[in-house]
Amino acid sequence: xxxxxARPRRDADRFLSIYLNDQLAMGIAWRxxxxxxxxxxxxxxxxxxxxxxxxxxxxxxETFQRVMRRLxxxxxxxxxxxxxxAERVGRFKPxxxxxxxxxxxxxxxxELLIMxxxxxKQLWETLGRLAGLGSRLxxxxxxxxxxxxxxxxxxxxxxxxxxxxxAFSA
Numbered sequence: 001x002x003x004x005x006a007r008p009r010r011d012a013d014r015f016l017s018i019y020l021n022d023q024l025a026m027g028i029a030w031r032x033x034x035x036x037x038x039x040x041x042x043x044x045x046x047x048x049x050x051x052x053x054x055x056x057x058x059x060x061x062e063t064f065q066r067v068m069r070r071l072x073x074x075x076x077x078x079x080x081x082x083x084x085x086a087e088r089v090g091r092f093k094p095x096x097x098x099x100x101x102x103x104x105x106x107x108x109x110x111e112l113l114i115m116x117x118x119x120x121k122q123l124w125e126t127l128g129r130l131a132g133l134g135s136r137l138x139x140x141x142x143x144x145x146x147x148x149x150x151x152x153x154x155x156x157x158x159x160x161x162x163x164x165x166x167a168f169s170a
Contacts, residue, residue, distance in 0.1 A: 034054035120149045124143075
């Protein structure tokens, strides 16, 4: 194979590696947000749903890391550390209360998690179809992973609606 014909594959793999590292960083941020929100809502129905989703997101991050290892892509530690730090800094965002958790906090965390889950659904679809990983990694069911993201969103949606009603009702 000549160098000219190998270049598109190298570029595609380089772009895929960058994309996967960006997505991994976001997945770690969502995982940390889900864990923190689960703890903040412990002992409630919302807390139970958040604990389930936090566990599922952690499994998805592990699956994602396994995909990267199998493709031979190294994890970018700078991106993942910055993502975890950004989630921690986000904890200091004003929430209408000086020292404790508010209904606005709950609503915004659920909104952010649902955005992340939607992003993850799209990610699995992209990897399976557009990036061609469905054929490169035939034992990974990208369609099922996207469906699992839809299930996670469905689990959180009623809690998001209730939290929004609580936060914005007079």
